Amino acid sequence: MLSLKKLILTLMICLFSLPVLAKSQTGTVTMEFDLSAHTTGQEVKLWLPYPISSESQKIDQISWHTDSAETAVYTDSKDGNPILYSRWDEDAKSRKLILKFRAERAEQTSSKLIDQGIPLDQATFGRYLSATRLGPIDGPVKALANEITAGKKGILAKARAIYDWTVDNSFRDPETRGCGLGNVPQLLERPGGKCADISSLYVAIARSAGVPAREILGLRLGKEDGTDITGWQHCWAEFYLPGTGWVAIDPADVRKAMLKQNLNLNDPKVAKLRAYYFGNVDPYRIRLSEGRDLTLNPPQVGVEINYLMYPFAQVGGQTIDWLDPTTFKYKITFNQE
Numbered sequence: 001m002l003s004l005k006k007l008i009l010t011l012m013i014c015l016f017s018l019p020v021l022a023k024s025q026t027g028t029v030t031m032e033f034d035l036s037a038h039t040t041g042q043e044v045k046l047w048l049p050y051p052i053s054s055e056s057q058k059i060d061q062i063s064w065h066t067d068s069a070e071t072a073v074y075t076d077s078k079d080g081n082p083i084l085y086s087r088w089d090e091d092a093k094s095r096k097l098i099l100k101f102r103a104e105r106a107e108q109t110s111s112k113l114i115d116q117g118i119p120l121d122q123a124t125f126g127r128y129l130s131a132t133r134l135g136p137i138d139g140p141v142k143a144l145a146n147e148i149t150a151g152k153k154g155i156l157a158k159a160r161a162i163y164d165w166t167v168d169n170s171f172r173d174p175e176t177r178g179c180g181l182g183n184v185p186q187l188l189e190r191p192g193g194k195c196a197d198i199s200s201l202y203v204a205i206a207r208s209a210g211v212p213a214r215e216i217l218g219l220r221l222g223k224e225d226g227t228d229i230t231g232w233q234h235c236w237a238e239f240y241l242p243g244t245g246w247v248a249i250d251p252a253d254v255r256k257a258m259l260k261q262n263l264n265l266n267d268p269k270v271a272k273l274r275a276y277y278f279g280n281v282d283p284y285r286i287r288l289s290e291g292r293d294l295t296l297n298p299p300q301v302g303v304e305i306n307y308l309m310y311p312f313a314q315v316g317g318q319t320i321d322w323l324d325p326t327t328f329k330y331k332i333t334f335n336q337e
Helices: 004-016 122-129 139-148 155-169 184-189 195-208 251-261 268-276
Strands: 024-034 044-049 057-066 070-075 082-088 096-106 213-220 233-241 245-249 285-290 312-315 329-336
Touching: 057 285, 096 285, 139 155, 139 184, 139 195, 155 195, 155 233, 155 245, 155 251, 184 195, 195 213, 195 233, 195 251, 233 251, 251 268
Parallel strands: none
Antiparallel strands: 024 096, 024 329, 044 082, 044 312, 057 096, 070 082, 213 233, 213 285, 233 245
16 A cells, blocks of 8 residues: 555656646737738728637627728628628728737536437538538548448547547648648648648548537637737637537647657657547637638628638738738737736
């Protein structure tokens, strides 16, 4: 039997070997946009994902200031995402908008996951089992899903097998632009990218295996007051477990930590990260939207957009590059409480 001193020492070692995470994060997010540099004589439109409260986050004290001719909150008809829309007339010389809100985010946890064998309501979850433009669920994706889940019974076992495969076989590519496109056919050939790529790979395989899944498109929060979080968009995933609800996972953050800390799959730190990010996600993020292949409201000119995680703007009906600061000037700041 361990002595009391040895027992305390053992508990302390176990405690300090776990990731140190706050249980919540609170602060103000300020988004500043300036599209004034674009040539006058053309109408300018701006669409922003508009954050709302949910089980894991509280959004309040929302305000905006703008010199636009029109600004309002709308909702897209397919996925129900709130969207802040602004429009400037052709003769506008200044095109500025500031969106500000307070965010209180809790760590999202799902402890003791159990598959209760409850039948899945296909009518309710059909949309989370369907293909998207860049996320097919047939052909090579279906063959891979069958291989990964062979012998697995129930949604939880399949969801975990696909998660483990994704962690084992994907990798973070720092050269990927933005968060990646989530082009699953390309990812099957080369499973490297960033968060939208790795999350989309998981979602497509899960859906093909009959596991309802979705990408969650959001924004990381800073850990210090006054942090510039302009390029901190982040995508993670969720699968639906009947009897429990939506379960958060983040294989992309496992691979990011592996790259940053130069860890291999056999490292004990990776085992802890792998365990944590299946059912849990840290509080340093907020959810902005979900869904792929979107028609905005009011509708944009041209084809459906891949996802709404970054701000989206059109000048004279032409989409401007939201990842190019020379054409799309904006700044996002986090002030911690």
